[in-house]
Amino acid sequence: MATRTASETEIALQRMVTIYVVTGLLFLVLPGTFLGVWNLVSISGRHSLAGLSKAWLQAHGHAQIFGWIGTFVIGIGYYSLSKMGGLKPVAVSRAWTSWALWTGGVTLRWVANVTEFQWRVLLPVSASLQLIAFVIFFVTVSHHKSQSATTKRAPIETWMKLVIAATVTFLLALTFNQVETVVLASTAEHPVIPHWLDQRYLFLAAWGFPVLAVWGFNARWLPVFLGLREPSSRGLLAAMEASACGLAAALFGHLQIATLLLLIASILAIVSLGVFGRPKKPAKTLGVSTSFPA
Numbered sequence: 001m002a003t004r005t006a007s008e009t010e011i012a013l014q015r016m017v018t019i020y021v022v023t024g025l026l027f028l029v030l031p032g033t034f035l036g037v038w039n040l041v042s043i044s045g046r047h048s049l050a051g052l053s054k055a056w057l058q059a060h061g062h063a064q065i066f067g068w069i070g071t072f073v074i075g076i077g078y079y080s081l082s083k084m085g086g087l088k089p090v091a092v093s094r095a096w097t098s099w100a101l102w103t104g105g106v107t108l109r110w111v112a113n114v115t116e117f118q119w120r121v122l123l124p125v126s127a128s129l130q131l132i133a134f135v136i137f138f139v140t141v142s143h144h145k146s147q148s149a150t151t152k153r154a155p156i157e158t159w160m161k162l163v164i165a166a167t168v169t170f171l172l173a174l175t176f177n178q179v180e181t182v183v184l185a186s187t188a189e190h191p192v193i194p195h196w197l198d199q200r201y202l203f204l205a206a207w208g209f210p211v212l213a214v215w216g217f218n219a220r221w222l223p224v225f226l227g228l229r230e231p232s233s234r235g236l237l238a239a240m241e242a243s244a245c246g247l248a249a250a251l252f253g254h255l256q257i258a259t260l261l262l263l264i265a266s267i268l269a270i271v272s273l274g275v276f277g278r279p280k281k282p283a284k285t286l287g288v289s290t291s292f293p294a
Contacts, residue, residue, distance in 0.1 A: 012092045013082055016099070020075020023103055027067030031059065031110040054192045059113030065205050066130065067106045070170070073213065074098055074137050081141055094140050098133040105129030113191050120185040127178040134174050138167065158233040162216030162240055169208030169247075176201060196253075203250035207243060207262055215239065215269050227279040235272030239265045 078095040108126035112119040156164075180193060180201070193201060219231045246261030270276070 009082075009092070013079055016092055016095050017075050017079040020071055020078075020095075020099060023099070024068040024071035024075070027063050027071060027106060031063035031067060031106075055113045055116065055190055058191075058193060058198065059110050061202070062109050062113070063106065065210070067110070069210055070130075070134075071102065071106070073170075074102060074134070077137065077141055091140055094136055098136045101129045101133035101136070105131075105133060116191060119191040123181040123191050124178070124185050127174070127181040131174045131178050134171060138171055141167075157220075158231070158236050159216045159219035162212050162219065162236065165240060165244075166209050166212035166216060169204065169212065173201070173205045173209060176204060199255065200251050200253070203247055203255075203258060207250075208247050212240065212243065215273070218273055218275075222273060222275065223280075225284050227281040227283045229274050229277060229280045231274060232272040235268050239268035239272060242268060 075095070078091060078098070082091055105126045105128070108122045108129065111117065112122035112126060180197065184191060184193065215236065219236055222228045223230055242261050242265035246258045246265060249255075249261060250258035
C-alpha cells in the first residue's frame, strides 16, 4: 500500500472526523431527539406513562448516550490522538472500521427496539457490533505514544486519569449491554431491559462515561480557553473516587446512597474546576466573532 503524505493523511483525518460528527448529529436528531419528543407527546396526550412503550423509551436513551455522545467520543478520539502524533496512519483505516461497526450496531439497536422485527437476533448482533467497534478504538488508542521512546515518561495528568476512567467505564457498559441483550433474546418476551436492571445500567452508562469524560476535558481545556485557575488535582481525584463508590452502590441496588455519593462527587468536581471562581487571566477570544456574547 502506498505511503500517504502528511497532507493526504490530514485530509483523510478531516474527512473521517467530519463523517463521525455528521453521524452523531443524525443520531441526535432522528432516533434521539425525534423519538424523545414523540415519547413526550404520547405522555402528554395520555397524561400518564401508562401504555407508553418501554422499548421505545430505551431506544431513545440508547440513541442519546451511545448514538451521538459515543460517536463523537470515538471520532474525536481518533482524530485528536492522530493529530498529537500518537497514532500511526493505519489508525485512519481502523477509524473507518470502527465507524461502520458502531453505526451499524446503534442503528440495529434502534430498529430492534422500535419495530421488534427479528429483535432476538438484532439485539445481540447490535451489541456485538458496538462492542467490537469500541474494542478496536480502545486497543488502538491504548498503544499511542505521545513521546519518543528515549524521553522519560511523565506522570499521568489528572485530566487524563479521568478520561481513562471514563473510557474503561464505557467499555464496561458495552460489555454489560452485550450480556444483557443475549439474556433478553433468550428469555424475554419483548426487547425491554427490566426496570430494576435498567436503573443500574443507566447509572453506569451515564455517570460512568459522559460525566467523567466531561470533568476530564473541562480540567484540560477550561484553564486554556476561559483563563480559569488550574483545577485542583486532589479534589478531582476525590470526585472520581466518590463517583466510583456511587456507581458501586448503584450496581448493588443502593440507589439512595449512590445518589448521595454522586451529588458529593459533583460538588467536589465543580469546586475543583473553579468554574464559579474569578478568572486568572483573560479568556481566549482570538478568532471568535464579536457578535458572540462575552
